[in-house]
Amino acid sequence: MVVDKVKQPNKTSELLARDACYLAPTPARCFEIVAERASGSYIWDVEGNRYLDFTMGIGVNNIGHCHPAVVQATQEQIEKLIHCSCVTHHKLSIELAEKLTQITPGPLDSVFFNNSGGEAVDAAIKMARYVSGRPNIVAFTGAFHGRTLLATALTTAKSHYREGYEPLPSGIYSVPYPYCYRCPVNQTPGKCDLECFGLLNKLFEQQVKPHTIAAIIMEPVLGEGGYVVPATGYAKQDGYMRRIRELCSEQGILLVFDEVQSGFGRTGKWFGCDNWSVEPDVMIMAKGIASGFPMAAIISRKELMDKWTIGRHGSTYGGNPVACAAALASISVIEKEGLLDRAYQVGATVRDRLKELAESYLSIGEVRGLGLMIGVEIINKMGEPDGVKAARLIEEFFRRGLLLLDCGQKDHIFRLIPPLNVSDAEVNEALGIIEDGFARVA
Numbered sequence: 001m002v003v004d005k006v007k008q009p010n011k012t013s014e015l016l017a018r019d020a021c022y023l024a025p026t027p028a029r030c031f032e033i034v035a036e037r038a039s040g041s042y043i044w045d046v047e048g049n050r051y052l053d054f055t056m057g058i059g060v061n062n063i064g065h066c067h068p069a070v071v072q073a074t075q076e077q078i079e080k081l082i083h084c085s086c087v088t089h090h091k092l093s094i095e096l097a098e099k100l101t102q103i104t105p106g107p108l109d110s111v112f113f114n115n116s117g118g119e120a121v122d123a124a125i126k127m128a129r130y131v132s133g134r135p136n137i138v139a140f141t142g143a144f145h146g147r148t149l150l151a152t153a154l155t156t157a158k159s160h161y162r163e164g165y166e167p168l169p170s171g172i173y174s175v176p177y178p179y180c181y182r183c184p185v186n187q188t189p190g191k192c193d194l195e196c197f198g199l200l201n202k203l204f205e206q207q208v209k210p211h212t213i214a215a216i217i218m219e220p221v222l223g224e225g226g227y228v229v230p231a232t233g234y235a236k237q238d239g240y241m242r243r244i245r246e247l248c249s250e251q252g253i254l255l256v257f258d259e260v261q262s263g264f265g266r267t268g269k270w271f272g273c274d275n276w277s278v279e280p281d282v283m284i285m286a287k288g289i290a291s292g293f294p295m296a297a298i299i300s301r302k303e304l305m306d307k308w309t310i311g312r313h314g315s316t317y318g319g320n321p322v323a324c325a326a327a328l329a330s331i332s333v334i335e336k337e338g339l340l341d342r343a344y345q346v347g348a349t350v351r352d353r354l355k356e357l358a359e360s361y362l363s364i365g366e367v368r369g370l371g372l373m374i375g376v377e378i379i380n381k382m383g384e385p386d387g388v389k390a391a392r393l394i395e396e397f398f399r400r401g402l403l404l405l406d407c408g409q410k411d412h413i414f415r416l417i418p419p420l421n422v423s424d425a426e427v428n429e430a431l432g433i434i435e436d437g438f439a440r441v442a
């Protein structure tokens with residue numbers, strides 16, 4: 001299918017005109033179509049055009065759009081109890097918290113619920129500061145942690161996210177993400193001794209003493225910053241991830257993993273950090289947790305959570321019963337349908353096919369990712385990020401009926417985020433479109 005934007009019929013133009021009239025322009029839309037319904041890997045617009053959706057609402061619908069199990073569980077819950085806030089306890093939040101303690105690594109056994117990734121990031125940082133009594137936080141350059149002011153202060157994926165909001169909350173320092181393809185210390189990927197890790201020691205020597213640091217916050221796979229898998233170094237014994245765990249334990253710093261985008265099977269494991277068997281002290285989750293219902297959570301050890309005493313934080317809607325029903329149903333689908341293994345295997349196949357494509361197109365700098373969190377870095381002849389070409393490719397894919405998003409500082413990486421239960425036929429359809437798109441643009 002080729003969608004011609006000029007010939008879009010009236011329904012879309014009429015709705016977009018009203019959208020422009022009444023909705024704030026701030027949340028930029030990726031595609032000028034108006035969605036009407038969705039199912040599994042597909043989304044339909046109001047004109048009846050069908051698109052293969054490899055964006056999943058920015059990595060949220062991990063079991064596909066409107067999975068029948070989620071629809072049924074939430075419909076049943078709506079009839080019973082929609083909202084009670086913290087006025088009372090309710091059964092589903094207890095069940096969900098219990099379930100989360102089972103699927104998260106190690107001794108993480110106490111949960112706090114709220115509604116969005118950014119809110120959960122705020123909660124994690126407030127908690128870390130409160131229980132440690134330390135003021136400072138270390139984040140990574142290239143990170144994206146959300147849009148609240150505190151999350152914005154931790155976000156350096158693009159200065160665009162920060163401009164106009166200064167002064168941002170203070171006490172935040174950053175070190176480069178261990179991004180091998182663009183190594184911050186000019187080493188050779190996979191052959192280095194993780195010299196980039198030394199930048200943390202430099203930070204401690206030059207800017208901030210480790211005993212004043214409450215937490216280091218890290219995305220186990222860098223999301224908006226470019227779908228980057230952290231460096232392993234030549235020894236490959238779980239590389240940067242294990243080193244950062246050791247450092248935090250030695251220095252009494254809480255290691256916070258932001259699993260908002262990498263969680264709930266996206267990387268082929270329950271959580272991104274499971275790929276290295278590295279356990280955080282605090283984990284932040286959202287997106288895939290409830291298949292599109294607003295829900296987020298932080299999980300930590302009970303001995304730490306108990307120090308964050310009653311009334312120090314809260315949320316009116318956090319742990320809402322309908323969102324809890326959606327989360328429990330989503331987790332159960334991932335378990336019953338064996339979607340962790342499926343994501344792991346399908347992801348490897350997709351990356352192999354894209355790597356084959358890279359042999360024909362020099363504009364593909366790198367194909368990378370884990371499971372079904374896959375990024376393709378587009379470069380120009382000088383090897384520099386080529387956001388213009390990436391945008392042309394995404395436009396070509398769109399015209400052929402495939403939705404993909406970009407990421408990276410220059411919007412030069414396109415990412416594939418299909419549902420974990422994507423079929424082989426859908427994968428082939430998407431890869432065929434990607435091949436056609438490259439043939440056209442190159």
Ligand SMILES: Cc1ncc(COP(=O)(O)O)c(C=O)c1O
Pocket residue numbers: 058115116117118119121144145146147219223224258259260261286287
């Ligand atoms: C790693 C990460 N953290 C936090 C957020 C913010 O989540 P939300 O948009 O739900 O506030 C995002 C959103 O993309 C994210 O990718």
